[in-house]
Amino acid sequence: MIQNETNETDIFLRGTIAQELDFYRITETVSQLAASEEGRALLKQREAVSDKEQITKLKSLGHEWSIYLNSTRPAAIHGWPSVGTVFPLLGIDGAQLSQEQLFTLALFCTAAQTAKTLIESAAEEFEIPNLNSIAQEMPSLKEAGDMIFSVLDKDGNVRDLPELRTIRAKIASIHKEIESSIRKYTSDPALNGALQSNVPAFRADRELLAVRADHRSAVSGIVHEVSASGQTIYVEPEEVVRANNELIQQEFALQSELRRIFRELTAKIGIFKDDFTDALSKMTLLDTTCAAAKWLSSTRGVFAEDCDMQKEPPAIYKARHPLLGDKAVPVDISFMDSKRVLIITGPNTGGKTVTLKTIGLFALLNQAGLPVPAAEGTRLPVFSSIFADIGDEQSIDDSLSTFSSHMKKTAQMVNCADSNSLILLDELASGTDPQEGGAIAMATLDTLIERGSFTIVTTHHGILKNYGYTNKSCINASVEFDTGTLAPTYRLLMGVPGESHAIDIALKSGLPQSVVNKAREYISTEQADVSTLIRGLTQKHAELDSLLKTQKEKEQKLAVKELKIQEKEVSLKEQEIELRQKEKKSASEFVSQTRKQLENLVRELREGEITREKTLAVKSFISGMSDGLDAISTDIQNTKDSLKKQQEEIKKQNETLLQNGIRLGKQRSGGSSSNKKTRQKMSNAEALKTASVTTFSAGAVRQEPPKPVSLLPGTEVIAGTAARRGVLLKKEKSGNWSVQFGSMKMSVPESAIKPLVNTPTPSFSTPQIVFDKAQDSSEESERPKFELRLLGMRYEEAVKALEKQLDLCAIHNFKSFSIIHGKGSGILQKAVRDILSHYPGIKEFHFAMPEEGGTGKTYVTLM
Numbered sequence: 001m002i003q004n005e006t007n008e009t010d011i012f013l014r015g016t017i018a019q020e021l022d023f024y025r026i027t028e029t030v031s032q033l034a035a036s037e038e039g040r041a042l043l044k045q046r047e048a049v050s051d052k053e054q055i056t057k058l059k060s061l062g063h064e065w066s067i068y069l070n071s072t073r074p075a076a077i078h079g080w081p082s083v084g085t086v087f088p089l090l091g092i093d094g095a096q097l098s099q100e101q102l103f104t105l106a107l108f109c110t111a112a113q114t115a116k117t118l119i120e121s122a123a124e125e126f127e128i129p130n131l132n133s134i135a136q137e138m139p140s141l142k143e144a145g146d147m148i149f150s151v152l153d154k155d156g157n158v159r160d161l162p163e164l165r166t167i168r169a170k171i172a173s174i175h176k177e178i179e180s181s182i183r184k185y186t187s188d189p190a191l192n193g194a195l196q197s198n199v200p201a202f203r204a205d206r207e208l209l210a211v212r213a214d215h216r217s218a219v220s221g222i223v224h225e226v227s228a229s230g231q232t233i234y235v236e237p238e239e240v241v242r243a244n245n246e247l248i249q250q251e252f253a254l255q256s257e258l259r260r261i262f263r264e265l266t267a268k269i270g271i272f273k274d275d276f277t278d279a280l281s282k283m284t285l286l287d288t289t290c291a292a293a294k295w296l297s298s299t300r301g302v303f304a305e306d307c308d309m310q311k312e313p314p315a316i317y318k319a320r321h322p323l324l325g326d327k328a329v330p331v332d333i334s335f336m337d338s339k340r341v342l343i344i345t346g347p348n349t350g351g352k353t354v355t356l357k358t359i360g361l362f363a364l365l366n367q368a369g370l371p372v373p374a375a376e377g378t379r380l381p382v383f384s385s386i387f388a389d390i391g392d393e394q395s396i397d398d399s400l401s402t403f404s405s406h407m408k409k410t411a412q413m414v415n416c417a418d419s420n421s422l423i424l425l426d427e428l429a430s431g432t433d434p435q436e437g438g439a440i441a442m443a444t445l446d447t448l449i450e451r452g453s454f455t456i457v458t459t460h461h462g463i464l465k466n467y468g469y470t471n472k473s474c475i476n477a478s479v480e481f482d483t484g485t486l487a488p489t490y491r492l493l494m495g496v497p498g499e500s501h502a503i504d505i506a507l508k509s510g511l512p513q514s515v516v517n518k519a520r521e522y523i524s525t526e527q528a529d530v531s532t533l534i535r536g537l538t539q540k541h542a543e544l545d546s547l548l549k550t551q552k553e554k555e556q557k558l559a560v561k562e563l564k565i566q567e568k569e570v571s572l573k574e575q576e577i578e579l580r581q582k583e584k585k586s587a588s589e590f591v592s593q594t595r596k597q598l599e600n601l602v603r604e605l606r607e608g609e610i611t612r613e614k615t616l617a618v619k620s621f622i623s624g625m626s627d628g629l630d631a632i633s634t635d636i637q638n639t640k641d642s643l644k645k646q647q648e649e650i651k652k653q654n655e656t657l658l659q660n661g662i663r664l665g666k667q668r669s670g671g672s673s674s675n676k677k678t679r680q681k682m683s684n685a686e687a688l689k690t691a692s693v694t695t696f697s698a699g700a701v702r703q704e705p706p707k708p709v710s711l712l713p714g715t716e717v718i719a720g721t722a723a724r725r726g727v728l729l730k731k732e733k734s735g736n737w738s739v740q741f742g743s744m745k746m747s748v749p750e751s752a753i754k755p756l757v758n759t760p761t762p763s764f765s766t767p768q769i770v771f772d773k774a775q776d777s778s779e780e781s782e783r784p785k786f787e788l789r790l791l792g793m794r795y796e797e798a799v800k801a802l803e804k805q806l807d808l809c810a811i812h813n814f815k816s817f818s819i820i821h822g823k824g825s826g827i828l829q830k831a832v833r834d835i836l837s838h839y840p841g842i843k844e845f846h847f848a849m850p851e852e853g854g855t856g857k858t859y860v861t862l863m
Contacts, residue, residue, distance in 0.1 A: 012385030013048040021360045033294040035079040039287030048367035058369025059303045064128040065293035076118040080111040090273040096263040103156035109145030139275035174247045194218035208234040296371035304366045307379040318375035339475045343468040346479035352458040384420035387413040419452030438463040716756040719748045784808040
């Protein structure tokens with residue numbers, strides 16, 4: 001077949017050289033784009049050739065396929081199973097293909113006929129003469145396909161042929177008879193105790209009954225099997241035995257008839273054996289060239305133009321090594337007339353070896369009829385041989401040093417090279433004394449120039465740079481290097497030699513400054529001048545890269561700063577939700593305790609005068625507290641939803657930044673939750689709407705902190721969540737105390753009890769609950785405030801307002817609030833601290849954070 005035809009003159013285009021240049025890895029990739037198994041196998045075996053006619057044929061077909069694939073026409077090549085092994089059986093007397101083999105041939109006939117029809121049709125619209133020629137020359141397999149499909153359907157099953165219909169009907173009838181006989185046993189109630197299961201068992205394609213061993217006589221027939229436990233035997237009833245035997249005979253007759261049909265069909269299509277063979281050759285050619293066109297599209301490549309080196313030099317534009325993918329930096333390699341040697345210099349890891357291997361790989365791909373990942377205008381000659389010495393190989397078995405290994409390969413090149421050879425030399429004459437190595441390198445290049453070989457060399461020898469300038473057959477090139485970062489850019493600069501930058505790299509790698517300075521002294525003035533010239537040529541590239549890098553860094557810093565701010569906002573929201581949930585829990589406990597108190601109070605009221613208005617007021621009071629908690633829950637849920645949206649937005653921004661190479665750890669702000677502004681946004685007092693409870697004088701609470709005393713019956717205490725005054729009666733078994741509050745007795749945990757010392761026993765009166773609609777207008781003045789503002793008040797006014805706030809907090813079980821007193825002369829600030837320091841119900845107080853008012857604002861927390 002044309003795509004794999006090679007000859008002995010092409011031995012220097014395949015094997016080791018092709019493997020070193022990664023040619024076989026590329027053909028493996030291209031083969032995955034083929035539609036058929038035969039096509040994939042041929043592409044894996046594809047080799048570069050020196051036959052210009054064969055190369056031109058393959059490239060022309062690939063180019064025409066590109067035209068077809070870029071159109072809106074349906075795919076012309078469809079996959080088919082491997083059929084090459086079936087052809088030898090065709091045309092042999094008495095041969096019979098199996099059902100699967102016949103179906104495989106039928107699918108191939110369909111694929112070939114589809115390709116032939118679609119290509120011939122497309123040729124009327126597009127300029128695809130080579131594809132059209134193959135399609136027209138391809139023999140038609142329609143008749144052979146119709147013969148096979150007259151026996152098999154599109155799924156590969158045998159059709160309902162007249163000669164098979166009678167046998168299949170008998171088989172179906174016998175199956176029904178067997179099922180009916182088995183059903184007679186399984187549905188007989190008298191056999192329920194004899195059968196292990198009502199579901200038939202299958203052994204050797206026969207339906208059997210699972211009978212209990214101790215009821216063997218219940219079913220007469222043949223025993224086919226006994227279970228491992230011996231408790232079940234599998235019996236084939238007598239009437240089923242006869243039916244199964246007849247079934248076997250009919251199935252044998254069916255298979256005999258099928259063999260006869262397949263044998264006759266094999267003989268009929270045997271006359272198309274040559275057509276099948278010819279069609280397969282053309283179909284694999286179409287499949288492999290179509291796969292090459294698909295790879296061209298995926299790599300954004302081209303088929304290289306033909307190039308006669310006697311008339312014009314080769315040129316490669318925007319070359320990208322296919323194994324590097326998106327990481328590949330496009331390289332332009334254009335030669336000048338009469339220049340046969342390209343000398344590439346520059347630092348290590350600068351891309352010299354990649355450039356060398358790219359040129360060699362492109363030459364092999366071009367001579368295998370495959371596209372190259374490059375831009376339009378790329379042109380390559382046809383080489384009769386390609387030699388390469390790439391890498392650092394050392395042979396222990398042959399006792400060869402690195403230099404000896406290189407010289408062995410170089411000797412083979414010099415001996416075999418001619419005017420149609422491509423020579424690739426990586427680090428020519430390295431691994432030995434630089435002076436001697438340079439001399440060997442120049443002598444080798446002199447010989448290759450005499451032979452007329454097309455030679456590409458990479459080197460660090462400074463003497464070869466001068467050789468490239470002085471020899472008219474040579475041209476210098478270098479890989480660009482960023483002297484600021486000491487990093488390569490992987491761009492090739494034609495006509496400019498490169499510096500090795502060995503001293504700069506050595507200094508950066510940690511070599512002492514004194515050693516580096518001494519090395520610079522050994523560099524000749526002439527070489528320093530050349531280095532200065534080279535740096536001037538590349539300076540403009542460095543300036544542009546610097547500007548782009550600075551702009552990118554600024555954008556990244558702004559994005560990071562914005563993300564940190566948003567994350568801080570989310571963190572504050574999370575803390576706010578946490579505080580609200582804690583306060584909601586406290587409010588729930590308060591409502592529960594208050595409900596119990598109100599129920600007791602209502603019972604007391606019933607002993608006196610009860611009015612309808614008072615009863616409705618009590619119910620309204622309880623309902624209002626529950627509604628307040630519902631409002632709190634709704635507010636918390638809304639805050640959570642808002643927080644979730646912000647988190648999703650930050651996540652998206654973070655992903656965007658990560659794509660640009662920014663990795664930002666999540667920043668969390670610390671600090672005590674008691675210092676947050678959210679402390680003042682929620683209070684249990686929101687549950688109280690229209691009631692005030694008077695149980696004891698507020699003045700009795702504000703006194704000096706009592707000394708610890710033992711809890712004994714008769715001790716006066718402040719107890720419960722409402723901090724009411726009462727008298728201990730007795731300690732209960734549960735550890736709680738029975739406390740007398742006026743006319744009520746309640747069980748209170750010991751942890752919620754504080755004794756009063758040296759305080760006269762108050763005269764308790766019946767607690768009163770006052771509900772008055774008129775209070776609605778002055779509700780704010782009779783309830784504690786979240787934020788008490790004292791700014792602008794005189795000393796006496798401020799003290800009175802603060803004392804009233806503390807009294808209301810004690811009455812309404814209000815746990816925290818803030819005071820804005822300002823800084824000024826400090827009079828109000830000092831007054832606030834004096835009062836709070838001597839108030840017994842204060843748990844703690846502190847100034848606000850600087851961003852919330854600092855020493856001009858105080859947060860207060862009550863017990």
